[in-house]
Amino acid sequence: MEERASVVVVGAGVIGSSVAFQLARMGQRDVVVLEREALPGAGSTAKANGGIRAQFTTGVNVAMSLLSMEILDGLEAEIGDPPAYRKAGYLFLTDSPERFLAMERAASFQEGLGVTVEVLGASEVRRRVPWVSGEGLAGGTFGARDGFIDPGRLCGFFVSMAAAGGVRFAYGREVVAVEPRPGGEWVLRTATGEAFTAPHVVNAAGAWAGRVAALAGIDLPVEPVRRHIFLTGPVRDLPPVIPMTIDSDSGVLVRREGDRVLIAYSNPDEPAGFNLAFDPDFVHRFAEPLDRRFPAVAAGGIDSRRSWSGLYEVTPDHHSVIGPVPGRPGFLLANGFSGHGVMHAPAAGRCVAELIVKGRAESADISSLSLSRFQAGELIHETMVL
Ligand SMILES: Cc1cc2nc3c(=O)[nH]c(=O)nc-3n(C[C@H](O)[C@H](O)[C@H](O)COP(=O)(O)OP(=O)(O)OC[C@H]3O[C@@H](n4cnc5c(N)ncnc54)[C@H](O)[C@@H]3O)c2cc1C
Known part of the structure; x- marks a missing residue:
């Protein structure tokens, strides 16, 4: 028995939940998030310091931070007291x-x-x-304007708002196989023996993203x-x-x-x-x-x-990888945040949802975060890495 969806997100950390939240806000129906743990945010999200800053030395890191801050400010009333972003x-x-x-x-x-x-x-x-x-x-x-966010609370907020918007979170579902199917669909198989099919897959598996990408034959340099x-x-x-x-x-x-x-x-x-x-x-x-x-x-x-x-979850140039994979239509990456995943989650979720719903990321120019930069030798140099 296969469950059909329009988007399957792998991982319910702060990134996957942010993507799901933004998809729900944009009216996307039939979104499923597969998470191997029993709870959301149990991976790196639960371990994070929660720092958020715009003091970076690359334009794309600054842009991702400013967009995240703007999104968080806009959500302040919905997230409620005490403020999640201090x-x-x-x-x-x-x-x-x-x-x-x-x-x-x-x-x-x-x-x-x-x-x-x-x-x-x-x-x-x-x-x-x-x-x-x-x-x-x-x-x-x-x-x-820099400060801290409570990572677990932010993730929990995204999960509950996404769920209220119709997203299904399936816990205890470890993705063990990812197969392309003729006609542009992806089939994801879980260790529980279930299969989920969708035209769009989002890899939001954090430190395990390289393994999930490898299931689809993708070489993703995230360690x-x-x-x-x-x-x-x-x-x-x-x-x-x-x-x-x-x-x-x-x-x-x-x-x-x-x-x-x-x-x-x-x-x-x-x-x-x-x-x-x-x-x-x-x-x-x-x-x-x-x-x-x-x-x-x-x-x-x-x-x-x-x-x-x-x-x-670290990439060779300490910048995230966000966007499609050449030769793998419908497979999207939101990985390798290299210590900035909590602070960039609001922006990453918005950009990935826009890629799916609108066909391009409108809120920020994420072209420099493409996977192809590693092969093209177009690494981005950030000096304010912590
Ligand atoms: C000590 C520490 C301090 C940090 N401090 C900061 C900070 O100050 N500011 C900041 O912005 N960031 C910080 N970070 C980084 C931040 O925690 C991460 O970048 C962010 O949590 C990544 O979110 P994620 O959703 O991609 O990953 P995760 O939260 O790890 O979520 C990935 C999810 O995918 C699931 N998963 C994996 N494989 C599969 C599979 N095959 N099938 C189904 N599910 C799967 C996992 O169980 C997990 O729940 C810190 C990290 C650490 C460890």
């Missing part, structure tokens, strides 16, 4: 005069694209965030890479709201999480792979820069029981 800002800091110059150049590039960003000298940084050690500081940049998040114990000597504050020289970033502080740090030596094991010793990799730049945070100590690891 504009506490992103503050990038550096000790290096050369890096500060590059940050100033990035800020003027961003301003030219409509981003709200301020360049701050060392004394202004010290005034605004006195809890940061200002020793040796060259300066920083602050984006007031899983483990990332850690640590929480401190309660920290009282800090304001209740602080910006996402990044020591750009080391890559250590901190933000408030209730009465604690969340710390993230990207290990440049982390090998690609599906290793999800939490490593409590990882803390030693960032202890020195944390102590030096954020002593008030370090004083809270690390609470390893409230810390975790998850998977980034």
Whole structure:
């Protein structure tokens, strides 16, 4: 027995649910989302820090962020209280005069694209965030419209709104085969023995997207890479709201999480792979820069029981892959967000839904995010990668 749909989305993380939400808003009927877990958002979405920023150095990353912010602002009343998108800002800091110059150049590039960003000298940084050690500081940049989103809440919102709009979410359905059928249909088979057919398939399988693409004979360069998040114990000597504050020289970033502080740090030596094991010793990799730049945070100590690891889904140029696959009509990709999947989910969902419903992405120019860029050697270079 086959179930027919107009669109089958693989994966009910923040990306797949955003696509489903936008399809429902555009009046698309018969959309099915297949998710292997028992719940939506149980993959990387549940592990994310939830940062949202427009401080990037490529036009397409800035455009995706601004579109997402606009969509989130427009949905504020529907998502309800407390606001899912809290504009506490992103503050990038550096000790290096050369890096500060590059940050100033990035800020003027961003301003030219409509981003709200301020360049701050060392004394202004010290005034605004006195809890940061200002020793040796060259300066920083602050984006007031940047901030954080609650990833699980955003995903849950998309799921419930999409479901209310008629989208069917089928959980416990792992897609194990993807076959093209003459006449332009795709057949997706699940481990439960069911088959779903549709002219449009959206791969929204996050860190597992390469495997789902391979089922359809597509070579998609998306690799899983483990990332850690640590929480401190309660920290009282800090304001209740602080910006996402990044020591750009080391890559250590901190933000408030209730009465604690969340710390993230990207290990440049982390090998690609599906290793999800939490490593409590990882803390030693960032202890020195944390102590030096954020002593008030370090004083809270690390609470390893409230810390975790998850998977980034990384492409060779740290930009997502969104759009059709040459030679595979109807198969669409929304993958490889490389640490930006939560913040770019609203925009990605809109663009993918437009590709299906209108035949082209109207809300943003996503042509540079095509899969073919890897073969054509047209990689995009972003320097503000976290
Ligand atoms: C520690 C950490 C911190 C992060 N911080 C940020 C941040 O600050 N800001 C930001 O924007 N992003 C951040 N990210 C990245 C962000 O979490 C991801 O980019 C985003 O969640 C990707 O969403 P997704 O829906 O594509 O993937 P997922 O949430 O992983 O969803 C994919 C879904 O597909 C399902 N699936 C996989 N294979 C199959 C199959 N064969 N059949 C059916 N279902 C399948 C999975 O079960 C999963 O539910 C962070 C990630 C981590 C790990």
